[in-house]
Amino acid sequence: MVSKGVQGTGLKVLARLESVTQCTAFTADCAAAAGFPRACAREIELVVEEVLVNICLYAYAEEPGEVELRCVEADSLHLMLEFIDTGRPFNILTLPGPNLEGDMDQRPVGGLGVPLIRALVDSITYRREDNRNILRLVAKSRR
Numbered sequence: 378m379v380s381k382g383v384q385g386t387g388l389k390v391l392a393r394l395e396s397v398t399q400c401t402a403f404t405a406d407c408a409a410a411a412g413f414p415r416a417c418a419r420e421i422e423l424v425v426e427e428v429l430v431n432i433c434l435y436a437y438a439e440e441p442g443e444v445e446l447r448c449v450e451a452d453s454l455h456l457m458l459e460f461i462d463t464g465r466p467f468n469i470l471t472l473p474g475p476n477l478e479g480d481m482d483q484r485p486v487g488g489l490g491v492p493l494i495r496a497l498v499d500s501i502t503y504r505r506e507d508n509r510n511i512l513r514l515v516a517k518s519r520r
C-alpha cells in the first residue's frame with residue numbers, strides 16, 4: 378500500500394523477501410523524483426535491500442509482520458528513509474564491525490551488510506518507540 382502525505386511517501390508491505398523488489402522500486406522512484414543521479418539512487422536501493430532483507434530474516438520469529446518504508450525529500454540534497462517494524466528490537470548502531478582479519482576463506486559468511494549501509498548513508502538514527510523499531514537513514518545526493 379502506497380500512501381502520500383506530509384510525512385512524505387510511504388509503502389507498507391509484509392516483511393517477506395518477495396517484498397524487497399517492490400520496496401527498492403519504490404525507493405528508486407522516490408530518489409528519481411528528488412532529482413538524485415541514477416548512481417546515487419542505486420546506492421540507496423542497495424541500502425534499502427540490505428535493511429529489508431535483515432528485517433525479513435530476523436525481525437519476526439514466526440509469521441512475518443509488516444514493515445513500513447517512508448521516503449521524504451529532506452531538502453534538495455538529502456533523502457530520508459525510515460523503516461518501521463514491530464519485530465524484535467534491533468539497534469543497528471550497537472552492532473560491532475566485522476572481523477576482517479585473516480584469509481577470506483577462513484572468515485564466517487555474512488556480517489558485511491551493516492558496514493555497507495553505514496558506508497553508503499550520511500546519517501543513521503535508531504529508536505524503539507511504542508513497541509516499534511524506527512530506523513532512519515539520510516542519504517546525500519552526490520550531484
